[in-house]
Amino acid sequence: MVEEGALLWEPSPEVIRDAKITRFASWLGRPGADYEELWRWSVDAPEEFWGSIWDYFAVEGDRGEGPVLRGTMPDARWFEGSALNYAENALRGDPARPAVISRDESGARRTLTYGELAGEVARVRAGLARLGVTRGDRVAAYLPNTPEALIAFLATASLGAVWSSCSPDFGAASVVDRFTQITPKVLIAVGGYTYNGRYFDRSAVVADIAAALPGLVATVVVGTPSWDELRAEEAAPAFERVPFGHPLWVVYSSGTTGLPKPIVHGHGGIVLEHLKALSFHQDLGEGDVFFWYTTTGWMMWNYLAGGLLVGAAVVLYDGSATHPGPDALWRLAAEEGVTYFGTGAPYIVASMRAELVPSGLGRLRGVGSTGSPLPPEGFAWLHDVLPGVPLGSFSGGTDVCTGFVGAVPLLPVRAGVIPCRCLGALVESYDPEGVAVVGEVGELVVTRPMPSMPVMFWNDPGGRRYQESYFADYPGVWRHGDWIKILPDGSCVIYGRSDSTLNRGGVRMGTSEFYRVVERFPEIEDSLVIDTGRLGQEGRLLLYVSMAEGGSLTGELVKRLKEALRGELSPRHVPNEVLQVPGIPRTLSGKKLEVPVRKILLGTPVEQAANAGAMANPEVLAHFVP
Structure with missing residues (x-):
């Protein structure tokens, strides 16, 4: 890393x-x-x-x-x-x-x-x-x-x-x-x-x-x-x-x-x-x-x-x-x-x-x-x-x-x-x-x-x-x-949308650091992590992955994923389940649809949770219906 x-x-x-x-x-x-x-x-x-x-x-x-x-x-x-x-x-x-x-x-x-x-x-x-x-x-x-x-x-x-x-x-x-x-x-x-x-x-x-x-x-x-x-x-x-x-x-x-x-x-x-x-x-x-x-x-x-x-x-x-x-x-x-x-x-x-x-x-x-x-x-x-x-x-x-x-020519990268x-x-x-x-x-x-x-x-x-x-x-x-x-020098780190943030045991975690670990695996093309918890009630942490060409979600891969998340982030980052889907839903401009998928998992009908016309791949949403 x-x-x-x-x-x-x-x-x-x-x-x-x-x-x-x-x-x-x-x-x-x-x-x-x-x-x-x-x-x-x-x-x-x-x-x-x-x-x-x-x-x-x-x-x-x-x-x-x-x-x-x-x-x-x-x-x-x-x-x-x-x-x-x-x-x-x-x-x-x-x-x-x-x-x-x-x-x-x-x-x-x-x-x-x-x-x-x-x-x-x-x-x-x-x-x-x-x-x-x-x-x-x-x-x-x-x-x-x-x-x-x-x-x-x-x-x-x-x-x-x-x-x-x-x-x-x-x-x-x-x-x-x-x-x-x-x-x-x-x-x-x-x-x-x-x-x-x-x-x-x-x-x-x-x-x-x-x-x-x-x-x-x-x-x-x-x-x-x-x-x-x-x-x-x-x-x-x-x-x-x-x-x-x-x-x-x-x-x-x-x-x-x-x-x-x-x-x-x-x-x-x-x-x-x-x-x-x-x-x-x-x-x-x-x-x-x-x-x-x-x-x-x-x-x-x-x-x-x-x-x-x-x-x-x-x-x-x-x-x-x-x-x-x-x-x-x-x-x-x-x-x-x-x-x-x-x-x-x-x-x-x-x-x-x-x-x-x-x-x-x-x-x-x-x-x-x-x-x-x-x-x-x-x-x-x-x-x-x-x-x-x-x-x-x-x-x-x-x-x-x-x-x-953002950046400016006066400062280092x-x-x-x-x-x-x-x-x-x-x-x-x-x-x-x-x-x-x-x-x-x-x-x-x-x-x-x-x-x-x-x-x-x-x-x-x-x-x-x-x-x-x-x-x-x-x-x-x-x-x-x-x-x-x-940071103290005025620089900063963005961790993703606050309305899709993971909350495990009272600790808030941005999704971007999660994706950084998961998508480093060559077998994985894309990923989406969802916390189904509600206010005052801890839910399940679900990791969805779409596989690279020729890749498959094996028990051995799941084990390595969990070990990497535990070791590089924390035990709280270990998902309850790792699930394979044919694709990760994204907007036409390429943003992952974390909030709509969370709504679907909590019972919102697909057609109400997301606007298919604003998506690059609306057909994959059906795979997230519980």
């Missing part, structure tokens, strides 16, 4: 000198400031910090005369009196510079400069306006990760209309659950998509979605005359400047249980947050080639689009991460000269298990990991095969469309440890009494507002659902739903 906290990478004096956050510190009049000093100022003086972000990046718009921040959570208001537009800021890059590189499984490639992208956005903007789309109207998209999705999003934003997207692997019911909440005026879709070498016809699904949306005035299908007509007329770029908190897009909670929450982010909050995060934590700017493996149904697509705000070229990939082989994404990065490579933690673990050795990545300056905790072995593998390339593990979520905790709390994010770990603790596992909370927190949930009069989602446990304090341990 790799020791948690083992030092893997340290920034050289040259890396620190050239880092964009170092230039920012000098601009602030704080040359030589270390990261902890900058972070502490950013959370102690949020008005100064976020005001400096607007000024440093010369945000296009009218900052207005109002205060930077008024009020506290959940009613904080930012930059009152200001006006700006996300698309205007995203499209201000040098017209001759690359803006978009698009690839698919077949290797087909398209590119757009900033000038060409702005021209396409202007065309689609004019087409949407002809359909009657105006400020505040919703445009929904059922699209893969292609230039058309990015163009349509920017065109929507440029009008002051509101964007919302799902990827075409979502089922009709799941899409309808989302889009009927926001009543879009226009639906932009595809008739089909290719994944893992197979074509999937979605024309019937598109028809079903359109029929279920009241108030829809048009359905536009990319690759047909309706799309050609939408973008038929040349037009000059134009941007409707809107108030700071005006809705930019609606994204959704995972929708694994109940109706997905329609989370609304504002133009201003996203512009400032993504400028800060991408510049100072990912260290991105002009000349960079930014890739993150995602679909339009995951908030990382929205984050990837933010690369335009800092002048980078964004790489849009449509397809499977492992087709035609497990190294597909690494080869893509080599061929396109990617400088920052982002993916989900499961892909890094899969690459490690496949013993890949990525090559041809001479331009690569950083790797990002998110979606679930990455075990220390994943950190160590990456730094073995890509020596000198720092790994940035980030944790945040759809709720804020960014990371609360240690196995299994996230280096810092991000600028402007006052993250703390609360014990059961709501007291901040250091060096102990507790609830991840945010105790001061951030501008990218939701401006509201759609159709939530009085904000009741919004407040219940984040502020019910600690009034005025955002509870995120993750377990976190903050």
